[in-house]
Amino acid sequence: MTIEFHVEGMSCQHCVAAVTNAIREHDAVAQVQVDLAAGRVVVESAQSVDALKAAIDEAGYTVTSTN
Template sequence: MTIEFHVEGMSCQHCVAAVTNAIREHDAAAQAQVDLATGRVVVESAQPVDALKAAIEQAGYTVTSVR
C-alpha cells in the first residue's frame, strides 16, 4: 500500500537518509521517497501505518499528517 506522511524537522540529506533508514529498518522491502521542500514522505510498504509512523518519530521527526 502507498502511504503519504507529512513530516516536520527534515532539513538536509542526512534527514532524508535518517527517515529512509528508519522506514527500511522496519520493512527492508519498503520504498520511500522524501521531498525535503514539502516535508512529504511517500512510502510503499505492507507494514501497518502506525508502525511506520512510529519508526519515523523514533528517528526524531514529527509526523503531522498521514494520507
C-alpha cells in the same frame, strides 16, 4: 499499500537518509520517496501506518498528518 506522511523537522540530506533508514529497519523492501522541500514522505510498504509513523518518530521527526 502507499502512504503519504507530512513530516516536520527534516532539513537536509542527512534527514532524508535517517527517515529512509528508519523505515527500512521495519521493512527492508519498502519504497521510500522523500520530498525535503515539501516535508513529504511517500512509503510503499506492507507495514501498518502506525508502525511506519513510529519509525519516523523514533528517528526524531514529527509526523503531522498522513494521507
